[in-house]
Amino acid sequence: MTRIAVVGASGYAGGEIARLISSHPHFELGTLTADRNEGRPVRQVHPHLRTLGDQTFSGIDIDVLSAHDVVVLALPHGHSGALGETLAHARPELTLVDLGADRRLNDPEAWERYYGGTHYDPWVYGMPELVLADGQTQRSRLAGATRIVAPGCNATAVTLALAPLIRAGQIEPADIVSTLSVAPSGAGRALKEELLASERLSSAAAYAVAGSHRHIPEVIQNLSNARVSGVSEGMSVSLTPVLVPMSRGILAVNTARVAPGNTGKTLHDTLVQSYGSEAFIDVLPDGELPGTGSVLGSNTVALGIGLDPATQRVTVVSAIDNLYKGTAGAAVQSLNIALGLEETAGLESNGVAP
Amino acid sequence: MTRIAVVGASGYAGGEIARLISSHPHFELGTLTADRNEGRPVRQVHPHLRTLGDQTFSGIDIDVLSAHDVVVLALPHGHSGALGETLAHARPELTLVDLGADRRLNDPEAWERYYGGTHYDPWVYGMPELVLADGQTQRSRLAGATRIVAPGCNATAVTLALAPLIRAGQIEPADIVSTLSVAPSGAGRALKEELLASERLSSAAAYAVAGSHRHIPEVIQNLSNARVSGVSEGMSVSLTPVLVPMSRGILAVNTARVAPGNTGKTLHDTLVQSYGSEAFIDVLPDGELPGTGSVLGSNTVALGIGLDPATQRVTVVSAIDNLYKGTAGAAVQSLNIALGLEETAGLESNGVAP
Amino acid sequence: MTRIAVVGASGYAGGEIARLISSHPHFELGTLTADRNEGRPVRQVHPHLRTLGDQTFSGIDIDVLSAHDVVVLALPHGHSGALGETLAHARPELTLVDLGADRRLNDPEAWERYYGGTHYDPWVYGMPELVLADGQTQRSRLAGATRIVAPGCNATAVTLALAPLIRAGQIEPADIVSTLSVAPSGAGRALKEELLASERLSSAAAYAVAGSHRHIPEVIQNLSNARVSGVSEGMSVSLTPVLVPMSRGILAVNTARVAPGNTGKTLHDTLVQSYGSEAFIDVLPDGELPGTGSVLGSNTVALGIGLDPATQRVTVVSAIDNLYKGTAGAAVQSLNIALGLEETAGLESNGVAP
Amino acid sequence: MTRIAVVGASGYAGGEIARLISSHPHFELGTLTADRNEGRPVRQVHPHLRTLGDQTFSGIDIDVLSAHDVVVLALPHGHSGALGETLAHARPELTLVDLGADRRLNDPEAWERYYGGTHYDPWVYGMPELVLADGQTQRSRLAGATRIVAPGCNATAVTLALAPLIRAGQIEPADIVSTLSVAPSGAGRALKEELLASERLSSAAAYAVAGSHRHIPEVIQNLSNARVSGVSEGMSVSLTPVLVPMSRGILAVNTARVAPGNTGKTLHDTLVQSYGSEAFIDVLPDGELPGTGSVLGSNTVALGIGLDPATQRVTVVSAIDNLYKGTAGAAVQSLNIALGLEETAGLESNGVAP
Incomplete structure (x- = not known):
């Protein structure tokens, strides 16, 4: 059994990865830290995690953490970078997974513009299904990795919808427009007025x-990696999230102009061929469109596609569970690959619906 | 008092206009028809309409209907066109308002492609705030009108967000992309599986x-009327609706490429100048964005805007109540104008929130 | 025009009464205070209140407040009592309305047990439709009143459902059981984890x-006032609220044992007779039951009733909008009576549905 | 592997048991029938069941069904009774599980009063944790059973909350009052107006x-079985369900008068002792209360309890997922016991939250 600690386990991302670890056939949940909740029973904060019994939250202790096989950092960006350094120095052979943004962007300028503060060395990007320019997928980089960063949830929904079409040269990299309906759980457990139930119930x-959303440079980085030229020149992504009243889920409506000569069928075929053997990508039959309800509680990305002949824009709709495939599931899947386990171990592909 | 009958009053649009009429200072609610509910108390179907007392639904009787001052047709498209003809012949001086699509499109080909069936003569389009190429607004056409058609709810959200910028030549008419988060009440009261609560709760x-949405040709017609050239050439609109779990509301995220030389300020200024004196359009301060919760139960269109310097796309976000401003409120506002009443009579501009 | 200030206007109750005042034919909105939001535009906090234009929140200034005709206190309990004293001394002829609990309970012991802290003199209870032992209603006490306290929202839903049956001796005062489905907006705008959208969406x-709910002694006080004996002896109320995912509303399921000799009809008749002339109480036809959706945005209390022959318990279901009839609407209605205006002025009886 | 067919698999209960079977370590999903959907891909109806691949719905063929090891009947009451007889005759050694009501009630009179139509012989009741008068639990009856009926979802929430207290004589069997907040998915996939999203979003x-709810006689039967006297005399249950806007879940607020001499602690102790070793019953620490969000997607029943000293009523709050523990999970758990498998096989005890 691989013993895994979670730092920052009282948030929604931390709770979700604790849930997945606790039911994983090869993983064992170790220490859970939570600064403000140190000493408090985990189940007071996460009453849904019945199997955790009487476990309590700890504070951060480097010796304790580094005695695990894996440490998952579920902290806001700006907080995990330095801790990752410390843990890596304390015990270099430790496997580290960052669920936050600190290790996602290669480009220090993009980091500075969208996040600011210290730019840390990027870790291996935890999106196994990302098609790369060289014909491989990102899972080839994840095999054996010991430093992994999980993708942003919105970036996942946009990237996986478009990367195969970018790689195939079937859509133009310029002028991609993505609008996402997102659950407020993606914004975490912060006590902000705009996240109150009364503000979010009955409103979109x-x-x-x-252009201010922080997942934009991440999407551009991903799609550039998928592009045969491997560059980000001429690529532009307009990305707008819309908070809607649901507990989990991202429904991304991604549109791009198609390259000449394509039809709805050629585009759909590309998705089917790229993802045909993917355990967690569900390319729906031509003409069908996904909803987030169908992927809730699963690691599945559901994709539907349609080409508008009048505008020559293709629309690729992607649905994910933001906390599962969008965060914790991607981390577990990447860890499975990194550790040489079956990629699907401990991960659901059926959603909990209705 | 103007006496108004509503045909098809058991649906959501019909119920909403009955509600608005019943509290209007100059209107009086007359006959309410509902084919399948003939003889049934209105309040069994619309329990919220307490002021209707013991009124029951009638069947359609041309003599009874044409004895009113105004008849509102709240029927699905394909059903109101012929009835409108009949009523107009029965009593030409009758004022008629169609809440459905039968009288919206000027172009028979567009009608055929998006709806099919008989194309009826268009009526005066009930969107008073629509800026026109000639510098006037659509309200100039509504004064004295006796044949009025209410706009589509999604078309309202998109058109009012973009028309001033189109007219000012500040955005390109090509490659407009709109994604809308919409309440299922916009789809009416039909007994369809995809409209069941269990399907829609917790899912987007x-x-x-x-390109299949029926409001696309309507948006193009509107924006062409706003364009100084007055033509639809080179205009393209990609429009995708997303059903989200809320009872009312449309949140439209509309993006378009800006013409050279514009800034966020010049674009915001255009909206402020175009709509500054509009009672029902609320251009938010630069940097603020609307939510549908704030306009629920009101005739207000709330607009927010932002220019992405990287993509040179402007995003105009519009929020409306689909049943109020999106349907029944637009009809009442247009009727107020047509009848020479105060335009705001009987209409709320404050939303019911939270 | 009666000029009205609202103290604590940035909360949900304060926002709702500002909304009702702003559309009232005889009221005019004056100063709005909000401690933490002093100087901030009202519409940044209440974007739905479009008619308030550029008004900003003030701090509390006794001279400014007492220059109004009416001051409404929309503060948490424990905060309005002392301010009420100060204002009453500053200008005794001022009309004061407290939306909080400080002036609701007559019994200092009950206050101490359920709230604690200073017990202030009770003001006139703002529930006009409450039937009293002497055959009058509470509106007889409100005529000419200058010190008014609005009822608790849950207390309203329970009291109005049961008071006529208590007065008629048709139900036993012992062993009343009420379970209420309530919207989180009733808990106000406090930044508490349990009020976050992610906690409340998809959960009840x-x-x-x-027995810890603070509206219990208020219900007992009300029902005792309705009881012909006028006493609270032998009366017991078990009251449990359930937070459910809706923006507004209380659905109270109230049950009590019936006195011998009653039938469903005799009980329904009592409600119809007690409330037949009430503008804001809607006793549904026998066999029909209310939902909160039908009263959203209105001052209406909808009531349905059924007698279970097996348990000899009657169930009275009441539906209200917690912010409207449950708080701000009751205050406006009471003010209308106190000031000698038409009781229904500025108040809706039709709900905004769906 | 045990091969299991599901009859009526296109509904919500049928979809849920198909989901649970498909991830069960010892079960294998066989034929899925659906009358109106014969020949249609399962995933068009249940898009969340990705692992079902291209499987299609079949019609009912007795030979095909009886070739399985187990047949689950997921049909409305009145439809499964006769089919159960037919299958039992076709192959007596077949294990049959009815998710509907046809086999739940022992008393033909109760059946006639609450359901009507043919009363079929009851099967073994699938509520393993039900404490019985003789000190055993219902799981003792389920071992080796080949005819099993799953409990009603509301009956589960009420019964498991109260049975230990009834058995211990700590609460009075007379005058039990239960009010339940229930998700509309419990009403199934029927096309009824009151189940439309627009009717249910934003309303309770x-x-x-x-006394008309069909689960009342089932609760009385269960609690009578728990009662040391074993009789239903003097037992009365007032049960009212409230539809609330959530996709899954039942939150039952159950109250009963306590017998003299009890305290909050003695009552809580009884629950802890009765259920301490139950894998799927989570008795919360004294003072904590459950929400349905914490048990969504799990087989867990969460229980919280409080004694009101003023009314001498205890309130036991129970939370379940109506489709999981309330229906399909109970069936799988019972089947596990019947077949001699580990009782928890294939069942989650952690919820999917938030």
């Missing part, structure tokens, strides 16, 4: 318009 | 991708 | 079981 | 008041 509201 | 799902 | 959860 | 509404 956009935020982070005008 | 796109439909009508790939 | 009870709180304050075991 | 009671139904089946006044």
